[in-house]
Amino acid sequence: KSGASNYVPLNRCVWSDCNVSNIIPTIQNYSIDCCKLEVPLNYAKPNETKIIISMARLKPFSQQNATNNTLFILTGGPGESGWTFLEYASVLFPPTYGITIILPDHRGIGLSTSLSCDDYGSQNITIDCISYLTSKWGIEGLNQFSVTAAAHDLSVQIRYYQSIVSGRVSVYSLSYGTMWLDRFLQIYPNLVQSAIMDSVINPQLFSSSRYDLWTSSVASKFLGYCQFQSECNQYFPVDEPPQIMLSKILIELSENNQRCVNNYFSQYHLTDEKLRSLFRNMMSSSTSYYDRTVIPAVIFRLNRCNQEDVTVLKFFIETTIGTKGNTDTNSSTIPSLFGSAVLGYNIIQSELWLGKDEDAVNEATILAWHAS
Missing domain, CATH: 3.40.50.1820 (Alpha/Beta hydrolase fold, catalytic domain)
Incomplete structure (x- = not known):
């Protein structure tokens, strides 16, 4: 004490x-x-x-x-x-x-x-x-x-x-x-x-280094529910449900050959990392709970990309990312009255990063969890 x-x-x-x-x-x-x-x-x-x-x-x-x-x-x-x-x-x-x-x-x-x-x-x-x-x-x-x-x-x-x-x-x-x-x-x-x-939060089991991994697991289950709803599954091939289609889109973005983004949204500088980060925030937010329900539609429209899709996607991008395509969530934009990235990282890295009885997590593992 x-x-x-x-x-x-x-x-x-x-x-x-x-x-x-x-x-x-x-x-x-x-x-x-x-x-x-x-x-x-x-x-x-x-x-x-x-x-x-x-x-x-x-x-x-x-x-x-x-x-x-x-x-x-x-x-x-x-x-x-x-x-x-x-x-x-x-x-x-x-x-x-x-x-x-x-x-x-x-x-x-x-x-x-x-x-x-x-x-x-x-x-x-x-x-x-x-x-x-x-x-x-x-x-x-x-x-x-x-x-x-x-x-x-x-x-x-x-x-x-x-x-x-x-x-x-x-x-x-x-x-x-x-x-x-x-x-x-x-x-x-x-x-x-x-x-x-x-x-x-269980102080014995929690490890913030695994946050992306846990979010990925929840997101996969969430997207999996699409197959149980005709309003959703009618838009996806049986062999390409939302989570598979999203993986394809992320690979295309990483290789800079995503047709819809290259043809219509290059000004937003949308990368695989930005889209992953955006969906992650939509999945994990407790203050905008229902925003995540549009994720399957965004995946479908990015893949199909007709003129109606372009109009809808433009609205989506500008209301979530912004007109300049800035997805940087750096908390320098958060009023200091409400949030402190410095305090957050100080506690996370000092006390919450590792799992129980764990000495370290290597960079390759962290990147694999993030990419999941």
Whole structure:
């Protein structure tokens, strides 16, 4: 625990305007305010470098059903702030429940101390970025932007909140947040009254190096359902279902001889890697769940490529990739309030990359999983 369980911030948490109204969506029937606490960068060295951890509070406007119960919500990533859950919080937990919602920002993101590539919040990870990070934080400092340190931060926030508000405190988590919560509960098993893990990540079995492999398995099963629906399978030969046709298209793209793309869409610079990345994002997105249902149609139209297909594909490409064909998902385009690629990669590469009892994964294996 490194003394973390006894750490008490010197500053009080003053609730005030979050100053993000120009970025966040409007949330009906809730007021929003924020507060910040100063905590050690390294809990083993509590008197040295300090950082800021922030949390946002959503309180129902109506006090008709008000309770003293509070729900902390831990979001996914790693590398996503509490703000990414803002628009869903009021849907899952309507204000009529009378619950106060707390959205903590993981250290390194949101209104907490930022882990970024320069003094202006850039998330464009380059050699210069890595030099900047090691110069500013040092290797030991970067190691403190971890799951365990975030668990200690959460304990500080919860204990502070318990000191000013009576009532039950519970924690709801999803995706990476379940790993964050699991670490917290292992260190502080008695601090909250209840905890919920949604979309659980198993800390023993999870390995982010296998993410492409797992996505491929799910995508293959998803495309396989086409054969069970006449609305879909009527467009594909028996010996060339969507997953086989897609493999052919990806090979054609890699060899720069995909007829439809070369004849009509060269301005979008669509490569096999870009199409694979686009479909992967559509398959794995939890915020645009139904977008994936058009994937078989896109595969079919790229293969057939008549004039109607060209019109439809042009609309698809421009609404997903953009008019210039930019599929770069580099998070330098993500507002730093919501996401941090630096924080995400720091935790992934340090703590989540390898499987259980695994020392390394070679590059050839990673590339094969990716190409799958």
